[in-house]
Amino acid sequence: MGGKVQRGVFQTIFKHLINSFKPRRFTGDLVGSDYLGNKYYQHSQHATSEKKLPARYFVPKIEDNFEQEIPAEWEAWLRHRRKEPPAESEVLRNFAIMKMKKNNAIELDNALRASRAQKQEVAEIHRVTKFPKYPEYENVDSEHPKNPKD
Structure with a gap:
């Protein structure tokens, strides 16, 4: 052994x-x-x-x-x-960096939301329908349009 x-x-x-x-x-x-x-x-x-x-x-x-x-x-x-x-100074320094990053993220998120809202407002202002409707060309009667020569 x-x-x-x-x-x-x-x-x-x-x-x-x-x-x-x-x-x-x-x-x-x-x-x-x-x-x-x-x-x-x-x-x-x-x-x-x-x-x-x-x-x-x-x-x-x-x-x-x-x-x-x-x-x-x-x-x-x-x-x-x-x-x-870890030393207390190290923890507090990293905590300050973490708070700064959170604040920056909140600011970026608010800026992105404002940008999206602005783009949506512009899109609604410039909203164009594919086929415009004009009341003088609409047929009110269910019959065929009248011939102007009649």
């Missing part, structure tokens, strides 16, 4: 069963908070832990409201896409 100790399936199951009865630490270390009032936590890495990445989570400002919006920088940190938590 080359000196390696191999664990059996029952030993692994027994180890996990024993570990499930041990008290767990449910509170993590506070890492930071955002402008919405959410607080972000990370569990410290235990030496006996088999996980490679520490558990990260957040507590929303309003309890049990986990569907609320969180900043993209903090979401990246929660999903382990970035190692260090």
Whole structure:
């Protein structure tokens, strides 16, 4: 066997069963908070832990409201896409850029609606029927038109 100790399936199951009865630490270390009032936590890495990445989570400002919006920088940190938590200045700078983009989008949308309304008004002004109707040429009687020689 080359000196390696191999664990059996029952030993692994027994180890996990024993570990499930041990008290767990449910509170993590506070890492930071955002402008919405959410607080972000990370569990410290235990030496006996088999996980490679520490558990990260957040507590929303309003309890049990986990569907609320969180900043993209903090979401990246929660999903382990970035190692260090974002600085408050970085989050606020990106928030200002986001607000500016929203305002620009609203202005563009209003300009587009005004342009469409103006084009529609011009089209209604210049609306031309294919066949103009002139009252002097209309037949009022259901009979054939009268011959002017009669």
